[in-house]
Amino acid sequence: MYFDALNGVAGTQRPTGTAKQPSNNITDLNAILAARNLKTIKFLTGVDLDAELYACICISAMGMGLYPNQTFNPNGNYIDECAIIGFYIDDGGVNVSPYHVSFVNCRIANLLDVQTCFFDNCVIGTLRQADEVSLFGCTFETAVITNNGFTLDVWDGRGVLTLKDAAAGWTYNIHLRTGQLTLDASCAGGTFYLYGDFELIDHSTGTTIIDRRSGGHLNSRFFQESAPAANANGTNWVDLLNRSTINRPVKICGFTITVAGGWAGNAQVRIVDGAGNKIFPFQGQWVEVTDFNSGVPVVFNFPLEVSPLKGYKFQFCSSSAGDGAGKTMALTALDVEEKS
Secondary structure, eight states: OEOOTTOOBSSSSSBSSSSSBSSOOHHHHHHHHHHHHOOOEEESSSSSSOOOSOOOOOHHHHHHHHGGEEEEEEOOOOOOOOOOEOHHHHHHOOOOOOBBBBBEEEEEEEEEESSSSESSEEEEEEESSSSOOOEOOOOEEEEEEESSSSSEEEEEEEEEEEEEEEOOEEEEEEEEEEEEEOOTTEEEEEEEEEEEEEEEEOOOOOOOEEEOOOGGGGGEEEEEEEEEEEEEEETBBBEEEEEEEOOOOOOEEEEEEESSSSSSEEEEEEEEESSSSEEESSSSOOTTTTTTTTTTOEEEEEEEETTTTTOOOEEEESTTTTOOOOEEEEEEEEEEEOOO
16 A cells, blocks of 8 residues: 555545555555555655554655655554664654564664564664664664663674663673774673674673674774863964874774854864874865864764874864964864774
């Protein structure tokens, strides 16, 4: 059957629900499905459910749900035992506790209290578990999974994942081909089996980690540098963080800075070696608004490698000579991987 929120019509009589005359509401569509013993719905638009769906196959006609106009919003309605394919998923913070639901080729912006659900080839944002969850081939886009003490299986994943509220007595299988896993300080127990090649940032207590990762990340540690606010000096470069002397090779993976004081010009940043030779970016410098924004994390696609023979300095200046005292920049975080 077919659904179209914009051009569909109400009613349950033929040809409503067909490709020629799609339905425009779930209540009527449920009646049509029951009458004709059908289970598959093709959605020509996004949808805010006006009734629950049970054991249906819901397919977006728009492909993988990368954008909000392809939203599947449960809108407070249950979607138990459905297969949701190709949608942008956002429950709007309204908990519907999806149970035995498969999400395939979806972008998960926000989904609360998922129970015994399966995610295949999805882009993950925010999830909150209420039972065991399995994710296969997913990309974690600075994702946060709040675990609440349930089994979690991640296989063949990639990206940046933070796990919260892991608990004793539960097992966590995490396989990332590449990326970063952070165990939040709220993780107070559980056994973690780690596979793949990724960075581990461990703020947990009471967890057991069985580390079966391969590759260079086994002999490295990840940490964040910071520096307090400093005044601009017009178009002159100011050292915000000086690490001219380092003992081990490092990779700089990204940064977050905070610009304050109402600058007349645009803040500019660069990284130089200990002798003052620019090593980032390759050309020119990075400029606020064009290349970064205050308070927004920047993640390098290709980390900047620095030799202990060189060291590094994080510098900033303004595009306006008039910016000085009171026009400040703080280094909130410089993401660094140190090799042993």
